[in-house]
Amino acid sequence: MALVELRNVSKIYHLGGEEIRALDDVSLDIDTGEFISIIGPSGSGKSTLMHILGCLDSPTRGTIQLDGTRIHNASTRELAAIRNQKIGFVFQFFNLLPKLNVLQNVELPMVYSGISGRERRRRAMDALKLVGLENRSKHRPMQLSGGQQQRVAIARALVNSPRIVFADEPTGNLDSNTGEAILTLFRQLSQEGRTIALVTHDPEIAAVTPRRIEIRDGKIAKNVDPKLAGLAASRFTDHASHSRNTTTPPPLG
Numbered sequence: 001m002a003l004v005e006l007r008n009v010s011k012i013y014h015l016g017g018e019e020i021r022a023l024d025d026v027s028l029d030i031d032t033g034e035f036i037s038i039i040g041p042s043g044s045g046k047s048t049l050m051h052i053l054g055c056l057d058s059p060t061r062g063t064i065q066l067d068g069t070r071i072h073n074a075s076t077r078e079l080a081a082i083r084n085q086k087i088g089f090v091f092q093f094f095n096l097l098p099k100l101n102v103l104q105n106v107e108l109p110m111v112y113s114g115i116s117g118r119e120r121r122r123r124a125m126d127a128l129k130l131v132g133l134e135n136r137s138k139h140r141p142m143q144l145s146g147g148q149q150q151r152v153a154i155a156r157a158l159v160n161s162p163r164i165v166f167a168d169e170p171t172g173n174l175d176s177n178t179g180e181a182i183l184t185l186f187r188q189l190s191q192e193g194r195t196i197a198l199v200t201h202d203p204e205i206a207a208v209t210p211r212r213i214e215i216r217d218g219k220i221a222k223n224v225d226p227k228l229a230g231l232a233a234s235r236f237t238d239h240a241s242h243s244r245n246t247t248t249p250p251p252l253g
């Protein structure tokens with residue numbers, strides 16, 4: 001069974017008497033260990049797809065299984081719990097809390113999970129080490145560069161050892177060198193076995209991932225998957241075999 005199984009999923013918005021099919025009958029599998037990009041022009045439905053895959057929203061029609069659990073009929077409360085345990089998010093504008101320091105920002109996803117303060121700090125420091133920012137734990141977000149702030153957001157996304165991390169235009173607010181460093185970090189995390197989906201409108205970013213899913217008008221227009229293509233001799237071989245062999249990413253700490 002795939003980590004994520006989407007079947008015939010549609011998301012329909014009604015706006016001033018008009019019907020908008022943000023997603024139109026989408027079916028899709030994502031396996032553990034995959035590094036994928038979801039690409040398409042503005043308004044094509046990428047964020048809607050990410051919100052539904054990430055338990056931020058429910059579909060109008062269709063079924064979704066995440067890690068063996070059916071989530072398409074889950075309540076808002078159930079979705080919140082699943083999201084907290086199984087999903088990590090990274091956003092374009094980092095979404096860090098300005099009044100908390102770096103360590104406290106990274107601890108935040110653990111605050112409601114009954115983990116002791118000491119253990120929370122230990123895990124948050126481990127996550128900061130993964131992104132190379134253990135020496136910035138006492139800084140406030142505003143005292144960091146954009147690239148460093150995004151690294152903090154990535155540490156926060158990883159701290160609960162999620163089953164999958166979604167990053168929506170994670171380099172959209174960074175200069176190109178910093179953006180490349182962030183993509184390199186995602187690639188490293190992927191090579192360590194984590195499942196990562198980058199959402200982007202930028203073909204250069206999509207080019208770094210072995211698998212690319214192209215969305216147009218709410219439909220999957222292309223699914224470039226090295227596993228399906230059987231590209232045995234390609235540069236994607238490592239990723240493809242990786243995604244079949246990996247079951248669980250390494251837990252933090």
Ligand SMILES: Nc1ncnc2c1ncn2[C@@H]1O[C@H](COP(=O)(O)OP(=O)(O)O)[C@@H](O)[C@H]1O
Pocket residue numbers: 013014015020021022040041042043044045046047048049
């Ligand atoms: N909450 C909403 N209400 C109404 N229409 C929406 C809403 N969210 C998204 N849409 C519409 O759905 C379509 C897909 O949006 P979105 O998923 O944000 O696209 P993308 O992330 O690819 O730019 C767009 O036409 C957008 O205007």
Ligand SMILES: [Mg+2]
Pocket residue numbers: 046047048
């Ligand atoms: Mg979007």
